[in-house]
Amino acid sequence: MPVTDAIRHRIEAVWRIEAPRLIGSLARTLRDFGLAEEVAQDALVAALETWPIKGVPERPGAWLLTTARRRAIDILRHATLATRKHELLEHDMSGWTQSDDNATDTEDEFGDDLLRLIFIACHPVLSTDARVALTLRVLGGLTTPEIARAFLVPEATVAQRIVRAKKVLAEKQVSFELPPPAELGSRLASALEVVYLIFNEGYAATSGDDWMRPLLCAQALRLARTILSLAGDEPEVHGLIALMELQASRFAARVDAAGRPILLAAQDRSRWDAASIRRGLAALAHAEALDGADGSYALQAALAACHARAEQHDATDWARIVALYTRLANVAPSPVIQLNRAVALAMRDGPQAGLDALAPLLEEPRMAGYHLLPGVRGDLLERLGRLDEARAAFEQAAALAGNAREREFLLERAASLRPVS
Amino acid sequence: MRFMMLMIPRGYDQAAPGTMPEPEAVRRMMVYNRELQHAGVLLGCDGLHPPSMGARISFAEGKGRVVDGPFAESREVLGGYWMIDVGSLAEAIEWARRCPAGPDEIIEVRQVQELADFPQEIRAVVAGDGISA
Structure with a gap:
């Protein structure tokens, strides 16, 4: 890699590490978040100009902070030239430009x-x-x-x-x-x-x-x-980490080589990332140990954990999933959760039970434009052999779907139910 | 991507059993570990007892032969490790540079092999086994 690329990568890496520290420190001392962010960016620009020529300083964080502070003083001096405020300001900041080595916080x-x-x-x-x-x-x-x-x-x-x-x-x-x-x-x-x-x-x-x-x-x-x-003692923080780790564990398995989505049931579970699952389950256990099992993220993580623990789709604990959706619907009531619960019910008790659970959602105004409701309904009707109704539901779902690939998929399902004449 | 930062302290190969770091060095490391935590990159870290409290198992003769530590032939041994999650090798190196290590210490930065890094035939072996990484 050319030298300039190597230095640019290094500056990017330094920036990732230093940005929060730099902006946080500046915002506290300037008492102005917007200005802090601006002069921090100026310092980054200065680093990109200077470091490739002069080399990266021994303590890049201190260099960035000193550069940003000087820039802030310049800006404030201009802004306050008409008043005597800048003297006060310089008094406040007299320690700032003295020594690069002290330009860090505890x-x-x-x-x-x-x-x-x-x-x-x-x-x-x-x-x-x-x-x-x-x-x-x-x-x-x-x-x-x-x-x-x-x-x-x-x-x-x-x-x-x-x-x-x-x-x-x-x-x-x-x-x-x-x-x-x-x-x-x-x-x-x-x-x-x-x-x-x-x-x-x-x-x-x-x-x-x-x-x-x-x-x-x-x-x-x-x-x-x-x-x-x-x-660290907030259970929902652990719950959210658990949820994200468990979802991220399926990253590689959820699309095929052509980039088409693969549904959970059809995913190759050997491609799920075991290290990510392990971290997710550990975080979920933390959330539960902190009395946070009924937090909204913890419950969603617990749902994801049901899938992570099942080696095959057939082995999924649908009874537990139904119970978790019931709890989640109490904590964070939403028709989308009811829809998911209906799907889980259908897995546990068969398509008619799922259809019964869907019925109240058909009256729900918030679900009126949501393509997944007729999509799920079509699927359950098809499994019950009510093919004409299923076809109508898939067509309705296709009309509502915003994503072209999904629309295509739903129309294909509708077409497959057309009676052969 | 995950990286291990492997701490290699000079002289640790022959350190007596129960050798412990200086309190001041521990304090500095705690501040560093806290920084890694605040940045959200730390997945885990541990210090290791010296080789004199461990053993090596070699397989040159077909079956495992145990040699108790310390090991005369090795100069560079591990004193501890950090497992971090960062966006690039450059970031991992930058974190290692910030470590308050002493003049007798070296940090080696190594990327962890993820399942996705393996070619299909290796993934299949891992999958068939039922116990992946």
């Missing part, structure tokens, strides 16, 4: 900075897209082009999302502080939601050739472990 400060960073990047005032982009950028150390590639959107879109997010945080005067204790639970839930969104974005894609997608799943797992290192 371990305790870093832990708190990280937590504040997580909470600000996942702040509920931000749109979901903004939370995801900001989290990947400040906590994952991903660059704008990397995030754009992972989400299959133009770079300008990601850049826009980040600019807008910082503007919203400034407008709403969101401070770089830990939330009050009463809000901690809901703010943690918001952070976990962002992590799971990132994971699903990576997991849902079936185009097997794009390496950015599995990278998102790995990134989500690392973010969850970061949260775990700061809130």
Whole structure:
């Protein structure tokens, strides 16, 4: 590999490691998250320009922090030239530019900075897209082009999302502080939601050739472990890690060589990643030991564990799956969970039982446009030999499906039920 | 991808049974381990007792022959390891560089073979066995 490539890879690696520490420290001392993020990016640009020529400094983190601080002072000096505020500011920051060697924070400060960073990047005032982009950028150390590639959107879109997010945080005067204790639970839930969104974005894609997608799943797992290192007694953090590990264990098995999805029942279970399953089951046991067995992520992980433990699809413990869906429906009521429960019921008690469980969902307005409801219904009707109704259900499902490949699949199933004349 | 960072302390090959690291070195390592945890990359780590408390089993004569430690012929022995999950070899190397190791210590960075790295015929053998990695 050419020297410049090697150095660029090294700078990227340094950045992944240093970004959260750098931005967290800057945001705390500047009391301005947006400015902190901006000058941190400036420092990265400076590193990309300088290091390939002068070499990577002995302590790259300290170099980045010093460079970012100098940049912040320049910006603030310009902004406050008209007032005498800048003297105050320089007094505040007099220690900053003295020595590169002292330009790091203690371990305790870093832990708190990280937590504040997580909470600000996942702040509920931000749109979901903004939370995801900001989290990947400040906590994952991903660059704008990397995030754009992972989400299959133009770079300008990601850049826009980040600019807008910082503007919203400034407008709403969101401070770089830990939330009050009463809000901690809901703010943690918001952070976990962002992590799971990132994971699903990576997991849902079936185009097997794009390496950015599995990278998102790995990134989500690392973010969850970061949260775990700061809130290890929260059972839902363990539950989410368990859920993601167990789902990620099927990564290689869920698409065929042509990139077509393979349903769970047909997957080659020997391709499931045993190390990932082991970590997932261990995390689930942690969640349960912390009295968190009825958390929404822990229950979903327990469901995934039922599949992970079954060596063959036939060996799946459907009774346990039905029981887990019943509990999950109590914790997080949703018609989609009811639909899944109906599928599990059909596996346990036969297609008629599944169909009976589906009946109330047909009246549910939130399910009106959801293609999987008629899709499942068609499948159960077909198994009961009610072929005309099954065909109509598959056609209805195809009309609602947003994904061309899925639509094609549903129309094929409908066509296979057409009476031969 | 998973990497192991293998700690190789010079002189550990002949260390007496029960040899323990200095408290100050342990304190520095704890801070480092905490950093790895905060970054979400640490999957596990352990320190190993010296070879004088272990044994080697060699198979040169067809069946296992046991030699108790320490082992006269080996200079580089393991003192401990970290298992980390990072995005690239460059990141693993960067983490190893940050380790507060002493002048007599070496860290070797090695990638863990994942099931997906194996060609189909090896995966089939692993699968047929029922106990994968």
